[in-house]
Amino acid sequence: MRHLLFLNKYFYKYKWWIIPGVIFVVISNIFGVVPAQVVGHAFNLITENIAIYQLCNGFERQQVMYDIFSNSLFFFGALILVLYLLRGLFLFFMRQTIILMSRHIEFDMKNEIYAHYQKLSLGFYRRNNTGDLMNRATEDVNRVRMYVGPAIMYTINTTVLFFLIIYFMFSVNSTLAIYCLLPLPILVLTIYYVNTIINQRSEKIQEQLSRLSSFVQERFSGIRVIKSYVREDHTQDVFAEESQSYKNNSMGLVKVQALFFPSMLLLVGLSTTLTVYIGGKQVIEGSITAGNIAEFIVYVNQLTFPVTMLGWVTTLIQRAAASQKRINEFLQLKPDISSANTVEKDFTGKISFKNVSFTYPDTGIEALKNVSFEIEKGQFLAIIGRTGSGKSTLANLIMRMYDVDSGSIQIDGNELKGLNLHSYRNQVGFVPQEVFLFSDTIKNNIAFGLDQVEPGQVEQAAKNAAVYQNIIDFDLKFETMLGERGITLSGGQKQRVSIARALIKEPKILIFDDCLSAVDTKTEEEILGNLGAIMKGKTSILIAHRISTIKNADKIIVLDEGRIIEQGTHQQLLDLGGAYAEMYDNQLLEEENS
Numbered sequence: 001m002r003h004l005l006f007l008n009k010y011f012y013k014y015k016w017w018i019i020p021g022v023i024f025v026v027i028s029n030i031f032g033v034v035p036a037q038v039v040g041h042a043f044n045l046i047t048e049n050i051a052i053y054q055l056c057n058g059f060e061r062q063q064v065m066y067d068i069f070s071n072s073l074f075f076f077g078a079l080i081l082v083l084y085l086l087r088g089l090f091l092f093f094m095r096q097t098i099i100l101m102s103r104h105i106e107f108d109m110k111n112e113i114y115a116h117y118q119k120l121s122l123g124f125y126r127r128n129n130t131g132d133l134m135n136r137a138t139e140d141v142n143r144v145r146m147y148v149g150p151a152i153m154y155t156i157n158t159t160v161l162f163f164l165i166i167y168f169m170f171s172v173n174s175t176l177a178i179y180c181l182l183p184l185p186i187l188v189l190t191i192y193y194v195n196t197i198i199n200q201r202s203e204k205i206q207e208q209l210s211r212l213s214s215f216v217q218e219r220f221s222g223i224r225v226i227k228s229y230v231r232e233d234h235t236q237d238v239f240a241e242e243s244q245s246y247k248n249n250s251m252g253l254v255k256v257q258a259l260f261f262p263s264m265l266l267l268v269g270l271s272t273t274l275t276v277y278i279g280g281k282q283v284i285e286g287s288i289t290a291g292n293i294a295e296f297i298v299y300v301n302q303l304t305f306p307v308t309m310l311g312w313v314t315t316l317i318q319r320a321a322a323s324q325k326r327i328n329e330f331l332q333l334k335p336d337i338s339s340a341n342t343v344e345k346d347f348t349g350k351i352s353f354k355n356v357s358f359t360y361p362d363t364g365i366e367a368l369k370n371v372s373f374e375i376e377k378g379q380f381l382a383i384i385g386r387t388g389s390g391k392s393t394l395a396n397l398i399m400r401m402y403d404v405d406s407g408s409i410q411i412d413g414n415e416l417k418g419l420n421l422h423s424y425r426n427q428v429g430f431v432p433q434e435v436f437l438f439s440d441t442i443k444n445n446i447a448f449g450l451d452q453v454e455p456g457q458v459e460q461a462a463k464n465a466a467v468y469q470n471i472i473d474f475d476l477k478f479e480t481m482l483g484e485r486g487i488t489l490s491g492g493q494k495q496r497v498s499i500a501r502a503l504i505k506e507p508k509i510l511i512f513d514d515c516l517s518a519v520d521t522k523t524e525e526e527i528l529g530n531l532g533a534i535m536k537g538k539t540s541i542l543i544a545h546r547i548s549t550i551k552n553a554d555k556i557i558v559l560d561e562g563r564i565i566e567q568g569t570h571q572q573l574l575d576l577g578g579a580y581a582e583m584y585d586n587q588l589l590e591e592e593n594s
């Protein structure tokens, strides 16, 4: 429950919603309870005068009495109607304040969670799966909203109504009030018990449902693999099995739910019977009127719904507390990477690594060991090495996706950790190894890193990335949609759109993480030629597997098992006759063979 204290700041923020809300609850309940007394008076009017009315049978006076009777009853009826209309009006205001407040809180929370998620570093996203992140920002927030809205509203409502009714009941007759209320605790306990069972089963069903949807989602994403391995029938069987247990559990839930209303009605019936029985005896004794019995029956019926709600509200609160706990777990996480300095600087692009070592915290793999090198402003650095040698890790460290364990990375002679991260990353163009494009138009994908796009900028970036002609060939050209509902680009086209996205930023430092692998050698040469012109005076880092791609680099670093084993120009490394020269010979041989 203490987790829900987190929400107090929102209650404070929206105090001018909740305070009038509570006042509306009180007023609406007063208008809800008073009609019971009017019913009582109406009853008394009839029971007290019906005998006299019948005595006047056959006399002219009977018509006069009839008129008085019907006018009075009409008055009572109209009064009840007006009171209920007023109750309805204040119920409307109550919802318009408390439920609207819950929607505002939901909106604020979603934004707070989303903003916080974005601050968390890459490591956090590696540790938690997307489904879990999404659930906390949607399903869990929704459950908390049910607490700040309906749960709070019904709790206040039930409390106010309960005290009003108790007050009125006891002011009429305390013995009858006690008998009337006697079955209520049993009703509360029964409903709470049945509700708990319903809840446990619903949770189980919910879990099964999300397992089922993850299963379906994954299988449809991998439909190509399923079809090529002819596993449709097997997948169908697994799906049917999962659905079967979902069905069985849902049917079990229906059974419990079916018990809910009958048990509730039974106890309300018991309460009414006691009211009539005990009340009847008291009428005979002369301590109350028949109208009071009618009044009590209305009270009992009025209490039923809020009391039923109590069980539901308890589960809402329990669920909200569990959800808020999950939300708080993430909200309390501090980002591993934070911007230390707010001064924004323009960089020239000199990068130096001094004895940098880095181990991935999740796997314990030491990806870089004592790495030292320097790139001057405007130089072209290439990194080559076997798969898993630490090339992408090096690029990620320059982007400060992770912080180094030991050693230091400096940009223009300043510690990377001390730089304004936002401004620094804004000046770096990064093309990751795994291309990711958004389900949006090609134009918006290329212009992703810009706040404002000048005319012709997107087209020029596409030309520089040698993808312009491909885009022009599509019917909708730059407005072509990508992703699930749009077209699918080829691997090479995707890589080039992703390159265009980095180039359009006109970065001071450009990092290409093995992103020319799906591009043919001719296109690769075209891109590299364009890059030469664009990156003049700016620093570029290119990670590659083909020596043909990097031989013009100012400096080449050869990585092996996280260590730099050789560095120099293409010619220097060939002259060295080591790993690079061997790689070169092998690649020449492969080319000749093919």
Ligand SMILES: Nc1ncnc2c1ncn2[C@@H]1O[C@H](COP(=O)(O)OP(=O)(O)OP(=O)(O)O)[C@@H](O)[C@H]1O
Binding pocket: 126, 360, 362, 363, 365, 366, 367, 385, 386, 387, 388, 389, 390, 391, 392, 393, 394, 433, 514
């Ligand atoms: N996010 C991660 N969490 C844990 N370990 C990782 C992570 N990324 C990479 N590694 C490990 O770090 C080592 C270096 O990986 P890295 O991706 O830097 O190699 P690479 O040289 O870029 O390989 P490739 O050429 O295949 O892309 C590998 O052993 C890899 O398993």
